[in-house]
Amino acid sequence: MTYTVNCSILLTELPLLERPAAAKAAGFDAVEFWWPFESNVPGDAELTAFERAITDAGVQLTGLNFNAGNMPGGDRGLVSWKGRCSEFKDNVDAVVGIGERLGTKAFNALYGNRQDDYTPAEQDELAVKNLVYAAQGVAKIGGTVLLEPVSGTPAYPLKTAADVLAVIAKTQEAGVDNVKLLADFYHLAVNGDDVPAVIENHAKDFGHIQIADDPGRGAPGTGTLPLGEWITRSRELGYAGPIGLEYKSAAADAFSWTIRQQAN
């Protein structure tokens, strides 16, 4: 099983730059991050420090989120955010640079919360343009843009796989074929989507899978979701990528479920 440790939600007791090495020490060869910088376009020193933390740890950065705004403050992406289009585009260029240097291929573009001052149609129109820009940018390095249904943020409009697939269809009409569904089984389940049906119908086209259990967004086994079953079925149907571990847990206990799994 190829897992990739999401170092923005796990190992958070440690400074960010120490997390890749901690993931390696815990037995993993791959990590992913939400946008790890304060600035939209980081300077050379910041970029070098982040990239060295990955390469010195001997892990692969499998995934990186585009700048999604102030996440602790509730923002969930710039893609549909009217007024921040040039910022988004500048960020795409920065992300492509990181991806090129680290061999990263999957880039998660959080869509953005609804804004009161604009119609959904206006925001969706911008979103498609921005997604096409991002898709063309990452295509230069063989990359894929991921689009994710998210829970827990009422103003975030993409709640189900169908919501995301409808946007992806518009990007395809606009001429790009490298925007893919990020199937986060936790977000989908919390939002009431039919996860087994999503897997049956779309697993071979998933751009990425992430997992957390529900309730609580904890490690597998802390809730009631049949995550192992869903992963196995996705693999049978052709999903070949890594599984992102995107759950909350104290570092000391974060990966004990994998040891229990090996023992069984």
Ligand SMILES: O=C(O)C(=O)CO
């Ligand atoms: O905001 C979240 O919960 C995410 O999963 C971001 O990737």
